[in-house]
Amino acid sequence: MKKQKTEKLHKGDRTRRRILETTSALMAEKGPDAVSMREISAKLKISKPVLYYYFRDKDELIKAAFIEGTKHFNELHAAILDPGLTLDQKLEHIFSNHLDFIKRYPDMPKCALKIMASPSDSVLNTMARELKQRNRAVMRAMLEKERLPRYGAENIQHMISAVIGYFMIEARENGVASLHKDLPGRLAKLICAGAKSAKALAAALALSAALAVTARAEPLALSVSGAVETALRNNATVTVAQETRRIYKEKINEYWGTVYPQLGVSAQYTRNIESPSFFIAGNKLKTGLNNAYAASLDLNQVVWAGGKVRTAITMANLYSEASDEQLKTAQKSISKAVKQLYYAVLLSSSMAGIQRESLDLASQHLATIEAQYKQGIASDLAVLRQKVEVSNSEPALTQARNLYETGLIELKKLLGLDPEAAIKLTDGFACANRAPGEIGGLYKAALLNRPEYRNARLERDLYREMVNIEKAGHYPYIGAFASRGFQGQSDSGFPGDSERSWSLTAGLRLSLPLFSGGSVSSKIKQAGTQAEIAETRMKELERAIKIAVKKSWLSMTEASERLQSRAEAVSTARKALEATEARFKNGLSSQLDLNDASLALNRSQTLYTQAQHDACSAAAELKWALGE
Numbered sequence: 001m002k003k004q005k006t007e008k009l010h011k012g013d014r015t016r017r018r019i020l021e022t023t024s025a026l027m028a029e030k031g032p033d034a035v036s037m038r039e040i041s042a043k044l045k046i047s048k049p050v051l052y053y054y055f056r057d058k059d060e061l062i063k064a065a066f067i068e069g070t071k072h073f074n075e076l077h078a079a080i081l082d083p084g085l086t087l088d089q090k091l092e093h094i095f096s097n098h099l100d101f102i103k104r105y106p107d108m109p110k111c112a113l114k115i116m117a118s119p120s121d122s123v124l125n126t127m128a129r130e131l132k133q134r135n136r137a138v139m140r141a142m143l144e145k146e147r148l149p150r151y152g153a154e155n156i157q158h159m160i161s162a163v164i165g166y167f168m169i170e171a172r173e174n175g176v177a178s179l180h181k182d183l184p185g186r187l188a189k190l191i192c193a194g195a196k197s198a199k200a201l202a203a204a205l206a207l208s209a210a211l212a213v214t215a216r217a218e219p220l221a222l223s224v225s226g227a228v229e230t231a232l233r234n235n236a237t238v239t240v241a242q243e244t245r246r247i248y249k250e251k252i253n254e255y256w257g258t259v260y261p262q263l264g265v266s267a268q269y270t271r272n273i274e275s276p277s278f279f280i281a282g283n284k285l286k287t288g289l290n291n292a293y294a295a296s297l298d299l300n301q302v303v304w305a306g307g308k309v310r311t312a313i314t315m316a317n318l319y320s321e322a323s324d325e326q327l328k329t330a331q332k333s334i335s336k337a338v339k340q341l342y343y344a345v346l347l348s349s350s351m352a353g354i355q356r357e358s359l360d361l362a363s364q365h366l367a368t369i370e371a372q373y374k375q376g377i378a379s380d381l382a383v384l385r386q387k388v389e390v391s392n393s394e395p396a397l398t399q400a401r402n403l404y405e406t407g408l409i410e411l412k413k414l415l416g417l418d419p420e421a422a423i424k425l426t427d428g429f430a431c432a433n434r435a436p437g438e439i440g441g442l443y444k445a446a447l448l449n450r451p452e453y454r455n456a457r458l459e460r461d462l463y464r465e466m467v468n469i470e471k472a473g474h475y476p477y478i479g480a481f482a483s484r485g486f487q488g489q490s491d492s493g494f495p496g497d498s499e500r501s502w503s504l505t506a507g508l509r510l511s512l513p514l515f516s517g518g519s520v521s522s523k524i525k526q527a528g529t530q531a532e533i534a535e536t537r538m539k540e541l542e543r544a545i546k547i548a549v550k551k552s553w554l555s556m557t558e559a560s561e562r563l564q565s566r567a568e569a570v571s572t573a574r575k576a577l578e579a580t581e582a583r584f585k586n587g588l589s590s591q592l593d594l595n596d597a598s599l600a601l602n603r604s605q606t607l608y609t610q611a612q613h614d615a616c617s618a619a620a621e622l623k624w625a626l627g628e
Contacts, residue, residue, distance in 0.1 A: 016054050018044060023065040035062070066127055077138045087146050088192040091160070095184030098164050103176050159191050219422035224342050226426075227415060231338045232331055234416025241330040245323040248316070255316040258302065258309050267295040289489040293500070296485040303508070306475025311468045318465065322458040328451035332624055334414075339620035341411050346425060347613040348404035354605045355397040361577075361598050362390045368585065382591050389595055429612035431619045439553055442626060446549045449627030453545060456538040463531035470527050473513060473520035482506040548625040556618035563611040566604070573597075573604040 022043050026035045037058050041048045055061035076097045080090045139160065143153035170178055222230065232238050270292040277286045302309055366386040372378035409419055417423065447453055488500030513520070580597040583589035 015046075015050075019051065019054060019061070020065045020068045023061055024068075027062065027065065037061070063127065070131055077135075080138070080142050083145065086192075088188045090142060091156075091188035091191055092185045094160060095163060095167075095187055098167055099179055099181075099184055102167060102171050102179075156191060163187055219424040220417075221424050221426050222342075222415075223427045224339055227342050227411070228335045228338050230415045230417070231334050235330075235334050235414070236416075237330050238327070238334055241323075241327040245320070245327050248320040248323040252313070252316040252320055255309075255312045258312070261299055261301045264298050264300075265295070266298070267293075269293055289499075290491045291489065291493070291495075293488045293495060294486065296483050299482040301480045303478040303480050305477050306472035308469060308472035311465050311472070315462055315465045315469070318458050318462050322455050322462070325451040325455035325458065329455065332451065332627065336620050336624035338411075338414055340617050341407070341414055342425065342427070343429070343613050343616045343620070345404065345407035345411055346427075346429060346616075347609060348400060348407045349425070350609040350612075351606065352397065352400035352404050354602060354609065355393065355400045357605075358598065358602045359390065359393040359397050361601075362386070362393045365581075365594055365598070366390055368581075369591065377587065378591075385591060429616050431616045439550065442549050442553060442622075443546055445628075446545050446626045447542060450545055450625075451627060453538070453541055453627075456534070456541050460531060460534035460538055463527055463534050466527040467524060467531060470520060470523040473516065473523065476513070477509075477511040479509045479511075480507070481509055545625070549622070552618060552622035552625045556615065556622050559611060559615035559618045563608070563615050566608040566611045569604040570601070570608050573601040577601050 019040065023035065023040055026040060026043065035058070037048060037051055040061070041051045044051075051061075055064060076094065080093055082090075085093070136157065139157055140153065143156060146153070148156070167179060272288050272290055272292065275286050275288045275290075277284050279285070366383070366389070369378050369382050369386045373380060373383050408423065412419055412421055412423065483503075483505045485503040485505070486500065487503070488495030490496065490499050577597040577600070580589050580593055584591070584594045
């Protein structure tokens with residue numbers, strides 16, 4: 001029995017380790033905020049109850065993953081405080097520790113960068129800052145034991161941070177293999193030499209600055225999915241939708257509160273400055289003492305309210321679901337806008353490349369004609385004509401570059417980035433060859449997945465429940481109550497035992513509406529009319545969704561067909577230009593033939609690139625129309 005228990009414990013440890021490793025990988029890929037418990041369980045192929053067995057909630061899991069990923073710092077701290085090591089051995093140990101950790105866990109640099117990019121008030125960002133402060137405290141303690149010149153310890157700390165930042169950036173961009181195993185030792189010796197020599201210190205500081213600049217100047221690499229994730233993190237519309245969803249989640253708790261007993265305490269003190277009196281048979285009798293005290297503990301419980309409480313809870317749940325769909329609607333709209341703008345920037349970049357090639361070709365042809373002119377083969381008029389051709393090509397290139405830069409600014413605006421932030425688009429028109437599929441199946445998928453349509457259904461259901469709420473105005477209300485009361489009076493001080501009394505009451509309260517002037521019936525009719533309007537809107541939305549799907553399907557079909565027809569045209573135009581250039585050099589073709597061939601290649605490339613863009617943009621539009 002004992003052996004079985006030990007094996008079970010080991011198995012549980014392995015499962016926990018697998019969960020933490022998978023969570024770290026997903027955090028590195030998507031960022032901590034975008035990772036869900038459902039996604040983690042699906043990745044591990046285990047059920048969510050198993051996941052919750054090991055971790056109470058997502059926050060606890062992500063914190064555990066962060067702590068697991070930073071355990072090596074504890075070992076490092078103990079090692080570098082060893083008085084038997086020299087400074088360069090300690091620095092080499094620091095750098096080797098980080099490098100070995102990056103090699104063991106290749107996703108961790110990306111995960112660390114995602115954490116640094118998360119909101120400053122987030123839990124992980126706070127934990128990362130605390131870890132950084134602990135590391136710096138240990139470094140200071142280590143350097144205090146060394147004999148260093150003024151500002152030497154501070155300079156070394158800056159250089160350590162720069163080297164570690166360089167390791168992370170280099171590992172993310174070029175892979176861990178680009179960081180040689182002897183690099184920690186070389187860097188440690190250089191930094192230590194700087195602590196002993198002013199000349200070497202200047203070289204070390206220059207290295208630190210160069211590494212820091214490398215890390216800062218590295219442009220943000222953005223794929224299409226990465227751009228979408230960035231926008232969903234930063235976009236104000238999505239943020240407002242998320243906050244609205246939280247409000248409606250709390251509405252559920254608010255309405256559930258009316259189901260539970262309501263408990264309240266009240267207390268009162270009265271000072272009788274002039275005591276009240278009453279008359280009996282013409283005799284005036286004074287009542288009450290100088291000080292009067294009263295208190296009660298009251299309990300109220302709804303027993304039946306014509307279904308009003310149950311319906312209110314149902315409506316709160318519907319509102320919560322509707323807020324979820326509104327959030328999804330905002331997210332999908334932003335996703336479509338980002339994708340289409342991303343492809344528009346790619347188009348501008350490709351167009352600039354095409355115009356650059358056209359200008360280069362025109363310049364090459366000018367050089368050929370000028371050589372022929374020197375040989376007496378071509379006329380000065382031919383040279384002038386080709387110079388005009390070169391001049392005519394330059395404005396198109398300038399315009400294409402301006403469109404590209406303008407598009408980048410608009411994209412950064414949509415992503416919530418600074419206009420001066422350096423970004424690099426890493427994806428191309430990879431979506432261009434996708435088939436749109438059969439239209440009948442797409443209609444069904446759109447009505448099943450579009451959050452706007454689901455939200456319209458929820459709105460209709462809400463008004464139907466509103467009818468039940470208003471109908472409750474015709475039904476009686478039954479409530480239970482109980483009260484424990486205290487009363488006491490005295491001429492001075494707090495009442496004694498003989499001057500105070502206690503009471504306990506309980507009962508049922510019935511309220512039966514008899515006549516409301518027709519207001520309840522009017523409210524019922526209004527709610528019913530609103531439900532009918534919501535039904536009409538839902539049907540109209542269904543029609544609009546089908547139209548959007550059909551238009552997107554037609555656009556994507558046309559763009560795909562156009563793309564296929566243009567794919568070979570570029571290759572053919574390029575071969576025709578090469579043949580015309582060869583013939584022109586041999587005097588078998590005219591300058592007009594040469595420029596026509598160049599123009600044909602430019603046009604073929606432009607049409608092909610435009611078809612690629614249109615196919616990708618249409619694919620993004622169709623995906624949005626389908627609610628994907």
